[in-house]
Amino acid sequence: MAVLRLPGLIDPHVHFRDPGAVHKEDWDSGTAAALAGGFTCVLDMPNNVPPVTDAVSLAAKQRAAQSRARCDYGLYVGAGPDNVTSVAALAPLAAGLKLYLDQTFGPLRLDELGILQRHAAAWPLERPLLCHAEGRSIAAAILIAHLAGRAIHICHVSRREEIELIRAAKRRGLQVTCEVTPHHLFLSQPPCYGPSPAGGRATVRPPLATPDDCAALRANLAIVDCLATDHAPHTAAEKDAPQPPPGFPGLETALPLYLALVHEGYLTLEELVAKLVHHPRRIFGLAEQPETWIEIDPQAEWTVRGADLLTRAGWTPFEGWNLRGRVMRVVLRGREAYRPGEVLAPPGSGRDVCAHTM
Numbered sequence: 074m075a076v077l078r079l080p081g082l083i084d085p086h087v088h089f090r091d092p093g094a095v096h097k098e099d100w101d102s103g104t105a106a107a108l109a110g111g112f113t114c115v116l117d118m119p120n121n122v123p124p125v126t127d128a129v130s131l132a133a134k135q136r137a138a139q140s141r142a143r144c145d146y147g148l149y150v151g152a153g154p155d156n157v158t159s160v161a162a163l164a165p166l167a168a169g170l171k172l173y174l175d176q177t178f179g180p181l182r183l184d185e186l187g188i189l190q191r192h193a194a195a196w197p198l199e200r201p202l203l204c205h206a207e208g209r210s211i212a213a214a215i216l217i218a219h220l221a222g223r224a225i226h227i228c229h230v231s232r233r234e235e236i237e238l239i240r241a242a243k244r245r246g247l248q249v250t251c252e253v254t255p256h257h258l259f260l261s262q263p264p265c266y267g268p269s270p271a272g273g274r275a276t277v278r279p280p281l282a283t284p285d286d287c288a289a290l291r292a293n294l295a296i297v298d299c300l301a302t303d304h305a306p307h308t309a310a311e312k313d314a315p316q317p318p319p320g321f322p323g324l325e326t327a328l329p330l331y332l333a334l335v336h337e338g339y340l341t342l343e344e345l346v347a348k349l350v351h352h353p354r355r356i357f358g359l360a361e362q363p364e365t366w367i368e369i370d371p372q373a374e375w376t377v378r379g380a381d382l383l384t385r386a387g388w389t390p391f392e393g394w395n396l397r398g399r400v401m402r403v404v405l406r407g408r409e410a411y412r413p414g415e416v417l418a419p420p421g422s423g424r425d426v427c428a429h430t431m
Contacts, residue, residue, distance in 0.1 A: 075372070076401060079346055081113030081365040083353040084324065085168075086228060086252060086301035089115075091137050093122030098306040098385045100141035101420045103324075106304075106384040107144050108411040108418060110324040111367040111400045114144060114426060115304075116168045116357060119151035124181050126153045131163055135425065142423030143416060144405060145362060149203070151181045152192045161195040166427055168357055169201030169226075174210040175278070186213070193221040201357050203228055207279050211235050215242050215249050224248035226356060229303050231257040231279040233289035240296050250356050252299040253290050255330040256321055256390060261287045270390040273317030277305075291339050298352045300345075302327045306386035309379075322386040326377055328369065329396035336397070359426050364407035373399035383416070 089103035098106075107115050117138075119125035125134050131150060138146055147168030150160050160170065172189060173181040183189060196202055203226045204214040211227055215238075218225035230236050230251050242249050256277065260269045265284035275281060290297070305320025312318070331349070334340045340348075353359065374397050379388035403411035410418035 075370070076368045077371050078366055078368050079111070080350045081362050081367055081403070081405065082111045082328070082349045083114045083116075083359065084112045084302050084304070084327075085116045085299055085353045085357055086118065087115045087304040087324070088118050088120065088306070088320065090121065090306065091141070092133055096385070097308060097311075100138050100146075100423075101143065102383060102385040103304070103306075104141075104143040104146070104423055105416045106322070106324045106382065108403050108405075108416055109383050109400060110326070111328045111369065111403065112144065112324060113362055113365050113367070113403065113405050113410070114146065114359065116147040116149060119149045119171055120173070120181050124151050124153070125149070126151045126156050126181075127159060128163060131166060138423070138425065139421065141420045143418040143420055144410065144423045145426050146423050147357070147359070147426040152183060152188075153181065154183065154185070154188050157188070157191045157195050161197065164197045164200045167200070168427055169203050170196045172202070172204045172206075172214070174204060174206045174214060186217075189213070189217050190221070193217050193223060198223050199358070201226055205229070205278075208232065208235065211238055215239075215247060218249070219247050224250065226298075227251040229254050229257065229279055229301065230290070230297070231282050232286050236289055236293045236296070240293055243296055250298040250352075251296075252301040253294075253297045254301060254303045255323055255327050256303075257282065258287060258290055258334070259330055260390060267391075267394055270392075273312045273314065274388070274390060276312070276317045276319045277321050278319040291334070294334070294339055294344075297348065298356060300327070300331055300348045304384075306384050308386060309388045312388070321390045322382070322384040322388070325382045325384065326389060326391045326394075326396065328400065329398035330391075332371055332398040333396070362406060365405050367400055367404070368402040369398060369400050371398050373397065375399055
């Protein structure tokens with residue numbers, strides 16, 4: 074077995090449901106899944122129940138993470154209609170501010186242009202500003218950030234028109250970065266690169282797109298800054314219900330899917346590491362994790378079974394896929410944190426990557 078050693082990976086977009094919906098995932102199970110996938114740092118979104126929009130809700134989430142996280146983490150805060158000034162004061166404690174411009178899971182969607190402008194102006198320029206935007210909303214987000222003289226990060230880009238707009242904005246020198254998910258690169262309606270989930274298990278935001286959109290994302294990987302899972306677990310029973318919530322689990326299947334892009338010639342290994350480590354560290358202002366690395370067997374073949382994964386969701390949109398590449402060892406700050414079949418990092422051993430700014 075030829076083992077490949079890489080830096081610990083960073084996922085800048087996860088939803089661990091803790092606090093508020095821990096039957097789906099909590100910091101213990103979510104960070105165990107992260108380590109199994111090779112991720113030593115994750116940044117968690119604010120659409121909890123209740124949403125993380127003020128000092129009280131942020132402190133509650135900090136306590137949950139401090140007691141249960143097995144890998145390092147950062148916490149985003151959410152923009153709301155009435156917290157422009159108060160949420161900006163939390164910037165030193167947060168991984169960034171998330172703006173929701175389109176339909177999502179939770180109550181954080183913003184509909185008024187003026188509120189977006191005020192948040193873009195009030196949030197400190199040196200701290201990341203992120204946006205869930207789709208279609209024409211992406212153009213609005215980029216323009217608002219440009220007028221405020223600041224950078225903006227577009228989450229989970231999924232359509233040809235979106236990635237081409239971002240490419241054009243970058244060519245004109247606008248401060249925009251973006252991420253793409255494994256499911257938008259590999260799944261589509263109708264199926265393209267492999268079997269796609271059906272029924273409620275296909276429900277995700279942004280929705281799965283067309284094979285042409287998948288192809289456009291792959292063709293434009295050179296301008297994609299980060300690869301992010303948007304790990305958003307729900308139980309199988311919830312996904313199979315008449316009104317399924319949107320979201321897929323994704324931490325444990327992401328790396329072999331990314332490696333498939335290398336095998337197929339869409340990325341070099343160096344470019345993959347840049348999108349999984351160096352670019353997220355730069356965009357989100359993260360310090361390096363000392364003595365931290367992962368060891369993978371890039372040729373190990375395995376069949377994805379949701380029942381075998383560590384995520385509490387217990388299912389996966391990639392059920393039955395045959396993947397190549399497996400994490401064999403994770404070392405976090407000099408201590409072995411994971412090996413196949415065993416999570417060694419104890420709950421509470423993860424560190425808040427924003428704590429140094431407190």
